[in-house]
Amino acid sequence: MTHTLTIKAISPDARNVFSYDLEKPDSFSFQPGQATEVSIDKDGWRDQKRPFTFTSLPGWDRLQFTIKSYHDHDGVTDQLSKLLVGDQLIIDDPWGAITYKGKGVFIAGGAGVTPFIAIFRQLHDEGNLAGHTLLFANKTERDIIHREEFEALPGLTVRHILSQEERSGLDHGHIDGDYLRDHVSDFDQHFYVCGPDQMVEEINATLSDLGAKPDSLVFEK
Template sequence: MADYKVKVLDVKPVTHNVHAFTIEKPAGFTYIPGQATDLSILKENWASEKRPFTFTSLQESDFLQFTIKSYADRNGVTNQLLSVEPGDYFEISDAWGAIEYKGEGVFLAGGAGVTPFIAIFRSLYSQNKIGNNKLFFSNKTPSDIILKEEFEMMLGDNFHKVISGEEVPGCYYGRINKAFLQEHINDFTQHFYVCGPDPFIASILEALQELGAHAETLVFEK
C-alpha cells in the first residue's frame, strides 16, 4: 500500500469538538465514498502514529477532506490534530474499507461513526439519488450532532436525530436499540449501514439479525 505526503490546506470547526481538514489530493488518488485511509501527522514524535480516518469529500473534488472528532482528554492523534494548521503535512495511505453504498436503506450512526456516511450522502445528493435513504443519528446532546444542517438539507424528513442525554424537541429521546428499531422500522429486508463505537455496532447488528435482517444486507467495517 502506497503512502502520500500531503499538505493541509484548510482547517475549519464543524462542532465544538469536530473539525474539517482539507488537504491536497495526490495525482490519480481514488476512493469509494465510505472508505478510509491510514493517516499520520508529519510532526516530531507523531509521524509513525497512524490512525484510520474516513474521507468526507466528493471523489470528483480536487482536494481530500476529513471530518474528525478530537478528544482533548486523551493524549492521542485526535488531540494532536487540534494544533494542526494550514501548511502542515499529513501522510496518508491508499484507500481501504468495507463501507460503501449498496443500495437504498437505513443508515444507523453513533457519534463520530457518521463520518463514512457523509461522503456517501454527499455523493448521492450531488447525483440527485438520495431517494428514500434514512439516517438515524445518535448523539448525547444536540451540540454533538455533526453537520446537522447539511443532513437536514440533504435528507429532509428522513434525517432522524436521536439524543440520549436529554429530551429535546424534534429529536427522539433514548438510544438506538432493538426496541427502537422495532418501533421505527417496518422492513428488515432492506440494506442497513452501521457505524459507531464497537459496542454500538455489535449491539445494533445483533438486534437487526434478531429482527430478521439478513447478513448480506448489513454493511459495516469488519
Template sequence: MSHTLSLQAIRPLTHNVQELTFDRPDGYEFTPGQATDFALDRDGWREEKRPFTFTSLPDAEHLQFTIKSYPSHDGVTEQIGMMKAGDGVIIEDPWGAIEDKGPGTIIAGGAGLTPMLSILRARQASHGDLDGYRLIFSNSREKDIILREELERMPGLALDLLLSEEDTQGTHHGQIDADYLDGAGLDFSETFYLCGPPPMEEDVSTLLAARGVSEDRLVREH
C-alpha cells in the same frame, strides 16, 4: 503507498469536530465510504497512524476529512484538532468495506457518521436526491450533532436524530435499542448501514440480526 499532504484549511463543525481540507495527490482515487491510515508528518508522530474516512466527493480537487478530537485518548486526534494551514500529514492507500449499496437505513453513532456522510454527499451529487435513504443518527447531546443543518437540507433523506443525554425539540430522547427499532417503522428486509463506537455497533448488529437482517444486507467494517 504513502502520500504527504499539506493542510489547506481547518474549520470547527462542533465543539470537538473539525473539518480538514488537504491538497490531493495526482491520481489518488477512493470510493465513498472508504478510509485511509492517517498520521501527522512530524517527529514522534509519523508511526501513530489512525483510520479516518474521506468526506469529500471522489472527484473533488481536494481531500477532506471530518475528525472528532478525543483529548482523553492517546493525543493523536487532539493534535489533529490543533493543526494549522501548512501542516503536513501522511496518508496511505484507501481501504474499507463500507460502500453505497443503494437505498436503505443508515444507523450511525457520533463520528460514525463520516463514512455515511461521504456516501450521502456522493449519492446526492450523482442522483439529485436521497429518496429511499433514512439516517438514524445517535449522539449524546444536541451540541454533538455533526453537520445537522446539511443533513436536514439533503433532499429526500429521512432523518431521525436521537440524543441519549438530552430531550430537546426535534429529536428523540433515548438510545437505539430493541424498543426503538421495533417502533421506528423499519423494513428489516432492506439494506442497513452501520457505523459507530464498537459497543454500539455490536449491540445494534445483534438486534438487527435478531430481526432478520442477514450479514449480506448489513454494510459495515469488519
C-alpha cells in the same frame, strides 16, 4: 503508498469536530465510505497512524476528513486539533468495507457517521438520495456532526437520538430493538452501521433478530 499532504483549510463543525481539507495527489482515487491511515508529519507523530474516513467525493480537487478530537489524553486527535493551515498529514492507500450497496437505513453513533457523509453527498449529486434514512445517535445536541447539511439534503429522512439530554424535535434514548421497531417498517433492505464497536455489535444482533439478512448488514469488520 504514502502521501505527505498540506492542509489547505480547517473548518469547525460540531463540538470538538473539525473538517480538514488537504491537497489531493494526482490520480488518487477512493470510493465514498472508504478510509485511510493518517498520521501527523511532525517529530514523534509520524508513526502514530489512525484510521479516518474520506468525507470528500472522489471528483473533488481536495481530500477532506471530518475528525472528532478527544482531549482526555495526548493522542493523535488531540494533536490534530492543534494543527494550522500549512501543516502536513501523511496518508496511506484507501481501504474499507463501508461502501454503498443499495437503498437502506444508515445507523450511526457519534463520529461513526463520517463514512456516510461522502455516500450521502454522492447519492445527492446523482439524484438518488430519496428513500434513504439516517438514524444518528449522539450524547448531546452539540455533538451532532454535519447536522445542517444532513437536514438540508432533499429526500433523506433524518432522526437524531440523544442519550444525555432532551431537546424539542429530537428523540431521546438509545437505538435499541424498541426504537428500531418503531422507526423502521421494512427490515428487508440494507442497513449501514458505524460507531463504537459495542454499539455496532449490539445493533447488528438486534437487526438480525428483527429479520434483517446477514448479507444486508454493511459495517467495518
